Amino acid sequence: MRSFRRIKTINGRQYMYEITPYYDKESKIIRHRSRYIGPVKDGKLVEKPSLPKNTYEYGSILPLLKIADDLSINRYLSEILGEEDAIKVMILAINKIIRQNSLDNIKEWYEDTYLYKLYPGLALSSSSLSEFLQKIGKSDIIDRFSEMMIRSLKPRDTLYYDLTSFSSQSKNIEFLEYGYSRDNDDLPQVNVSLVSSKEEGIPINYTIYPGSIVDMVTLENSMKKYEAMGIKNIMFVLDRGFFNKNNLRMLLEWENDFIIGASYSFKEIKHIALMAKRDIESAEHMLKVENNVIFYKEAKMNIEGKNLSLYVYYDINREKDEKNRFYLSLGERIQRLREKKVWRYENPKEIAKEIMGEYYNYIMWEYDGSFKVWPRENAISQWVNRCGITIIGYKGNYKPEEVLIWYRERDSIEKMFLSLKSYLGQSH
Numbered sequence: 001m002r003s004f005r006r007i008k009t010i011n012g013r014q015y016m017y018e019i020t021p022y023y024d025k026e027s028k029i030i031r032h033r034s035r036y037i038g039p040v041k042d043g044k045l046v047e048k049p050s051l052p053k054n055t056y057e058y059g060s061i062l063p064l065l066k067i068a069d070d071l072s073i074n075r076y077l078s079e080i081l082g083e084e085d086a087i088k089v090m091i092l093a094i095n096k097i098i099r100q101n102s103l104d105n106i107k108e109w110y111e112d113t114y115l116y117k118l119y120p121g122l123a124l125s126s127s128s129l130s131e132f133l134q135k136i137g138k139s140d141i142i143d144r145f146s147e148m149m150i151r152s153l154k155p156r157d158t159l160y161y162d163l164t165s166f167s168s169q170s171k172n173i174e175f176l177e178y179g180y181s182r183d184n185d186d187l188p189q190v191n192v193s194l195v196s197s198k199e200e201g202i203p204i205n206y207t208i209y210p211g212s213i214v215d216m217v218t219l220e221n222s223m224k225k226y227e228a229m230g231i232k233n234i235m236f237v238l239d240r241g242f243f244n245k246n247n248l249r250m251l252l253e254w255e256n257d258f259i260i261g262a263s264y265s266f267k268e269i270k271h272i273a274l275m276a277k278r279d280i281e282s283a284e285h286m287l288k289v290e291n292n293v294i295f296y297k298e299a300k301m302n303i304e305g306k307n308l309s310l311y312v313y314y315d316i317n318r319e320k321d322e323k324n325r326f327y328l329s330l331g332e333r334i335q336r337l338r339e340k341k342v343w344r345y346e347n348p349k350e351i352a353k354e355i356m357g358e359y360y361n362y363i364m365w366e367y368d369g370s371f372k373v374w375p376r377e378n379a380i381s382q383w384v385n386r387c388g389i390t391i392i393g394y395k396g397n398y399k400p401e402e403v404l405i406w407y408r409e410r411d412s413i414e415k416m417f418l419s420l421k422s423y424l425g426q427s428h
Contacts, residue, residue: 001030007040014040057113060098071200076148080141087119088132103129149204150229158198158406160237160413163218165189193218196413198237198406203416219247223254232256235396237410243393245303252306257396259407262301262310264386272299273389276312287401292317296400301393308393311400319388326383330359330375337363337371 001021007014017034024031039046068074068090077086091110095101101109107124110116136142167189191209196202205225209218219242226234232255238247240261251258262269280295287294292315299310337355342348348367353360362380365373394403 005037006034007043016040016045056117061094061114064094064097071202072152076145079148080144084122085132088122088124088129089136091115091119091122091124092129092133102126146205147229150226150231158235158237159204160196160198160410161193161219161222161242162239162410162413163191163193163241165191191218193222194413194416195222196416198409198412201412203413220250223250226256227254235259235406237406239410248303248308248393249306252303252308252395257394257398259392259394259398259403261407262391262393266301268301269391270382270386272301272310272312273386273391277314277385277389280312280314281316287313287404289401289404294404296404298400299391309395311392311394311403313390313392313400313404315388315390317388322387323384326387330362330380333357333359334363334373334375337365337373340371342367342371 001023003018003020005016006019007016009015016037016039018037020033020035021030022033023029037045038048074086074090077089080086081089092106094115095106095109099109103126106126106129110122110124193207193209194203195205197204205222207218207221219238235257236251236259238258238260240263243260243263243266248260251260264270264273276297276299280297282295285296287296295314297312299312301308301310333356337352340351340355342351348371352363352365352367352371356363362376362383363373364376365371390404392403392407
């Protein structure tokens with residue numbers, strides 16, 4: 001017996017059922033089995049939407065693909081590696097940003113994303129990826145890609161330059177050497193210089209140096225690299241760690257502009273700060289920066305016969321904050337030192353240095369069963385007189401507010417280093 005369809009009305013709504021007649025041998029009558037098909041509207045069956053066979057992660061992938069396209073990353077990688085290997089690099093980079101899988105799990109993740117629909121059939125096993133990354137690491141691919149990014153710079157682009165160290169106990173890193181430790185640990189290290197673009201907000205170049213290489217050499221090598229590429233009309237922004245006579249001499253001879261924080265390790269800078277404090281607070285030299293009033297003065301510093309232009313800035317609010325933090329911390333440390341009991345096996349000088357830390361040079365002390373501590377008023381006065389003062393050197397034709405804002409924005413590269421160290425499991 002043939003099945004047929006029937007519309008039933010239940011609670012004012014219509015539904016369609018499939019009715020199948022069958023013969024019941026026991027009762028010897030025709031009975032019916034019904035199977036629900038679906039709701040009915042306007043006399044017609046409402047078709048169910050077909051469910052997708054597969055679902056893919058899409059939303060987190062799309063913005064990254066757009067960024068890579070806007071920065072021409074796909075094009076640069078394809079020119080260097082070929083299209084398929086370029087896609088592999090992109091897939092690994094995207095995974096590091098949104099998921100950070102191990103190489104063993106990259107293939108499974110890739111097959112669950114929209115990337116699998118865009119680029120099907122890629123060989124992404126753990127072994128093939130390991131060989132692929134080893135090949136890239138031993139080649140000049142990274143330098144070639146970086147050069148393409150650098151050559152894409154526009155005139156007057158601003159570049160932030162900085163250097164950091166990565167410490168390790170590994171025996172397999174050939175660049176590990178002992179040198180100046182920025183993290184105050186006693187381990188061999190590698191130095192990494194990083195250049196980022198202010199306009200693009202991304203790193204465009206990095207260089208790895210042995211741990212014993214000093215800042216001056218890394219900066220000089222970077223400057224030579226840009227000169228060899230014919231890159232002109234750019235501006236470097238550097239922090240006060242690079243403020244020494246050798247670096248300043250090179251920068252002043254360089255044809256590109258720069259901005260650099262001044263260091264109080266120079267007597268000339270200390271004198272400029274002290275003299276500026278006397279008459280810098282003038283309405284004629286007043287700036288409004290981020291809803292804050294800042295006063296400024298111009299100054300010069302002689303570097304081996306060449307003049308370095310300086311802007312001296314005075315921030316009243318920052319002066320109050322710095323003084324407050326300084327006196328609070330100094331007072332707390334002096335109190336801890338006076339109350340400290342020294343055991344027979346301990347060295348009083350080492351204890352004093354440990355407790356006072358960076359404030360050690362602001363006190364005098366003696367130990368005769370207990371610590372007697374006196375503030376060094378002259379040293380404290382010199383530090384307090386510099387509170388609220390920032391001195392920035394520059395080369396070029398720039399307004400005081402431009403120099404200050406660009407220098408403050410250099411913290412973007414410091415955040416990049418912090419992110420990288422966090423990813424590598426470094427505590428600093």
